[in-house]
Amino acid sequence: MRRFLPLLGVSLFFIVTANAQSIDAQKIAFDYVRLPLVPVPAGTSSYTPEVLLRYVESVQQQQANHVSAVTEAKAKAEKDKQEYKAQSLKDKAINRLLLDERKPGEAVIPTADYTAQVYDAPTLAATYVSLSGMKRVQSDGDLRVVVSLDGFTQGPITPVQVKGTSLAIGGASTGDGIKHAYEVSYKSPVSVKVTTKDGKVLLDEMIEATNTYTVGKTEAFATEEGLNKFWRNNQGAYMRQLDENAMKTNMKLATDYLDSALGQRSITRNSSIWVVSDKKINYDEFPQAYEKALIGYKLLADPARTPEASLQINEAVALWTKALAESNPKDKKARIDEKVTAATLYNAAEANLWLNNFDETDRLLARLKLLDISRYNILAKELDLLAQDQHKRFNANKKN
Known part of the structure; x- marks a missing residue:
């Protein structure tokens, strides 16, 4: 028992240490103005x-054809009645006996x-x-x-x-x-x-x-x-x-x-910015980048404030890029390990999208997909579709 307790203490230490790192998805919602796929002449309002x-x-022709068909049916019925009426009683009897011809009824109106x-x-x-x-x-x-x-x-x-x-x-x-x-x-x-x-x-x-x-x-x-x-x-x-x-x-x-x-519709984007924290390791750049990116994204709703938005988002990208320089996915003890790398790649990919740096977004998403982490694979696929659409719209409006 004396040997077991120290081992238990060591195990608990590693459990606490392993769980000290936290990667949280901070949900965000912001509006942006979607560019048209077909550019319109300047000044179009x-x-x-x-x-x-x-x-x-x-x-009208179909209705007229039906009216004609109804008229013809009524005319035929009336004609049949007159012809029947003009027959003698003898002829009527013979026709009924030999031809099963009976007294004409009312017109059959076509449906x-x-x-x-x-x-x-x-x-x-x-x-x-x-x-x-x-x-x-x-x-x-x-x-x-x-x-x-x-x-x-x-x-x-x-x-x-x-x-x-x-x-x-x-x-x-x-x-x-x-x-x-x-x-x-x-x-x-x-x-x-x-x-x-x-x-x-x-x-x-x-x-x-x-x-x-x-x-x-x-x-x-x-x-x-x-x-x-x-x-x-x-x-x-x-x-x-x-x-x-x-x-x-x-x-x-x-x-x-x-x-x-x-159109130039205002679209609401629901996304997340991943923030890393740890009781033992310093991840201060992540909450800092989160605040800057969030401010920048919120400014996208007003195209007139695009320069301000880009400034804030660029500062966030700089912090995430610096963190990625330490990336070491194969080392579980590294500050920027596999999971932190994945979260950072996603953050940087989305931010570059809103800076119209589409090639950089593609590169970062490609790195993210290579890590093959289920949670981030789903996010990367959704972000990739948005990036393709935004890239197409951006190119269409370059001249304007």
């Missing part, structure tokens, strides 16, 4: 939004196919179309922003069978056995075009995601007749809801696309 419904004539909703274009423009950092004007804006809708397009309607109790359709469990539903495919393509006052086209594209078919599913019924009855009574309302949902979703996609391409 306003835009005029417009929505074009390019499918209106098609809808109208669903026609895309014609929305109010000015309302859509006012509700959805916007560009961050620019003023909306009713006419003669520096930019003309046109969003064109090609209307709701219905694809195949496919009967499907649903089996099992685990699948829910229409908010209700399908229960045991087979149930019947329809899958309805549809799309509602949207395009965007942006031009300057002098007619220069800055952007002219179809929003690709809006030009692919989406599949909706009706609620399921125990019998095919139950499904058919539902469809006869509710097809129009069901299709109208799909139409409205597609319009809202795709208009938002178009607006987000336009804003990413041409």
